[in-house]
Amino acid sequence: MNDVTATTASVDPRDVGGPRQPLMRVQALKKHFPLKRSGLGFGPKSAVRAVDGVSFEIRKGETLGVVGESGCGKSTTARLLMQLIVQDSGELVFDGATVGARELPLRDFRRQTQMVFQDSYSSLNPRMTIEDSVAFGPTVHGVSSRDALNRAHDLLARVGLEPARFAGRYPHELSGGQRQRVNIARALALEPRLVILDEAVSALDKSVEAQVLNLLEDLKRDFGLTYLFISHDLHVVRYMSDRVLVMYLGQVVEVGTATQVFDAPRHPYTRALLRSMPSGDPMQRTTEAPLSGDPPNPIDPPSGCRFHTRCAFAQAVCSQTQPDFIETAAGHGAACLRWQPGSGYVPPPDFPDLAENPAEVAHV
Amino acid sequence: MLSYLLRRIGYALPIMLGVSFLCFMLVHIAPGDPLVSILPADASVDLQQQMMKLYGFDRPWPVQFAQWIWRALQGDLGTSIATARPVTQEVFKAVGNTFMLAALATLIGFAFGSLFGFVAGYFRNSWMDRAASFISVIGVSLPHYWLGMVLVIIFSAKLMWLPATGAGPDGSGLWKWDAEHVKYLILPAVTMSFIPMGIVARTVRALVADVLSQEFVVGLRARGLNDFGVFKHVVKNCAPTALAVMGLQLGYLLGGSILIETVFSWPGTGFLLNQAIFQRDLPLLQGTILVLALFFVGLNLIVDVLQTLFDPRIERA
């Protein structure tokens, strides 16, 4: 579960850059949603800064988990990746080709990236049988309806829904877990390489959730898929992900392998997030809230480091300077002034992960 | 708050402009020469041209439109081709009569409609509900001008209690609030009241049923509030929307009174419209429709604004 690279991806005939090239590289993605001007249209122009300069990469064959509180921009990022909404600035590079450019038109991109939404009911057309819903994608790309239906039936069987019983049913006749399986089948019908799972299991009961997660694992192995797994449930993310990305208020604050991020977080926000996970052990009760208050308004984020208003380790310099994203160890980076040489930040002794890296203490 | 008001008014202005433009264009989609009603067909070309200049038909129509709007804003809606009297005068005299009729009809309709609707919503699914719903369906399915005829047959021809047509015993069109004149008002007003009655009944029923089904009512009862208290609460919650509907119905009746006024020969704007159509008196037609339509838009605006002021739930973004 914690391997970084997989070898199945290299078998895909559509592979262009080889296993070293990231499947998707996101560069400086920005998306602001403008708000109506206050006053009679002469007030200041404000916007919800949903995604504000996000960069990361998704490696072939991995599961990249994305965590963060509500409103941090996870879902907007997912929709930007799918190009369901268009970014204000920034680039998406899929296996070396810029998405939307001549080398990779949108229609071809859509055959290689698909998404599973959170709400299993609203993501299925209530007037279409589920076999038709699953077969729709292929028919758009020229597959004959007979072949598309065949593929739909195969996929439904593959996700655990017996076609003879289920294919002719309507969404309202299925349970939440079954509907989500249909959504997964629908996403796979176009034979994508990257599947974005936007809170795909969040709305399911725990027992059903476990089944669906195992199904996702099997499918990933069998079809050689790459996953972007978005969730607010840290346990699930830890279980599923190879690497993890942490978002706060429209920006990336930490990236690393699941082990690195969960066992040795570098960013105070990640540390607080992990501490807010209720432990299963009644002897170890959480006595105080590690994170105070609600996240600040994405319309008017705090100056400097956006987390400084809730950070247990904030100093004066944190409200003045925006931190860059610094890689502190191989593959593990955080956006915090503590790790930025020359920022003027003086690390206190109880700063997260200080003990594990005495070498860095000497640098700073 | 103020910005919302200004924005709402600002939105109404282009609508009014569009409405005025449509009224103006009515004349130009009409087939035939507008001068036909005042000049005999064999009038000399000179005379025709003179008249055209007088009425402004010879200019290109954007210019005509601008002129027409400009004059209208100053209160001049042109001269009626048939009677040669100023249109503004005719229209405003008639509007008063129609307004009386429509206002009374709206009040009657609202009163009874609310009653039926309330009973239906309060005692949902009982026989009273079904009876009230039935009456409201009749209200919206009746050809009201036919109902007028039926009422005339019953109350005028057979029982001879009320007069059949006109607005006064002497036919002068002058109104006085005395028993003699009011008798003429009753039948048309009652006939007209069926339209708002049906709609108000339906709306109030839905509102009352909706409020009663909400959880806060259960909470109120649990705290020991008696039936009258609940009743007051329901009224408070339904009033804004019900009153809004009433306002809209008034506007609708003002504009749509022509059929009933024709049946009862009531000297209002509808009757005027009728005349204008059959005499092909286009300035009169234009002017009347303009006044009525703008009245309707203005009334909608007022109702909207009042509703926002009184209902705190409506967003004032």
Place this chain on the structure above:
Amino acid sequence: MSATAATSITASAPLQAVRSRSHGANVLRRLVRNPVAMTAAAIISLLILIAIFAPWIMPADPFATSMFKRLRPVGTPGFPLGSDELGRDLLSRLMLGGRLSLFMGIAPVIMAFVIGSALGILAGYAGGKVNTVIMRCIDVLYAFPSVLLAIALSGALGAGITNALISLTVVFVPQIARIAESVTTQVRRSDYVDAARASGAPALTIVRRHVFGNVIGPIFVYSTSLISVSMILASGLSFLGLGVKPPQPEWGLMLNTLRTAIYSQPLIAALPGVLIFVTSVSFNMLADGLRNAMEVKQ
């Protein structure tokens, strides 16, 4: 995808899964079980049949006038429902008149349904400037009370069936377009439309396969509720002399010409109105039943 992928596209025909009943079939089933709606449907069907077969089943010539046999009461031999002010048989005129009255009630709604749905769906799906332009124009028309608009247009265009049809259609298009736009905008925002976009389908395909089926129901139900209004309005236009021209029989026009008979033969004078009323109530009941059948949460 690796060669071990489980999708096998075989040449065989897809297996026939048991198909559940579609939404439309469910609605129909519920409608059929509604006694009030079915009675209304029966009445309407009867009236339509009579109207269609009128020329063959009417007892007398609806155009044959006779100055001697004017305004005979109901039950006169040869005139089962009496005669009108020009001595023509009322029953025959009512039967033939049904053709025009029903046609003028239903046809404008059908035309407005087509035009209004197209405009509304376009505005709703396209959004942005297209939506604003279309809906503002619609708003201007919507700003008129419908009776006034119908009469204004009819008055300007002149009397006649075609003109009346045009004005009535223009009156109903804004109302239908508004509903269509509102429903389409809602559907446009749903996740399944996003999923369809994500699969790379072109806009027209999405509208055809995903949007249309989900919006046409509410639009259709609303439109059926307009038929009774249309009938009343159409007969109202004829009553004013703006629609059908004499000597064509039409219920509204007959109400107008029979006005003089109020004092001598009130029952005869009221009869055409009874038919308008019955038809209107029936359409309303049917529309209500249809709405109830569609509203049940699945």
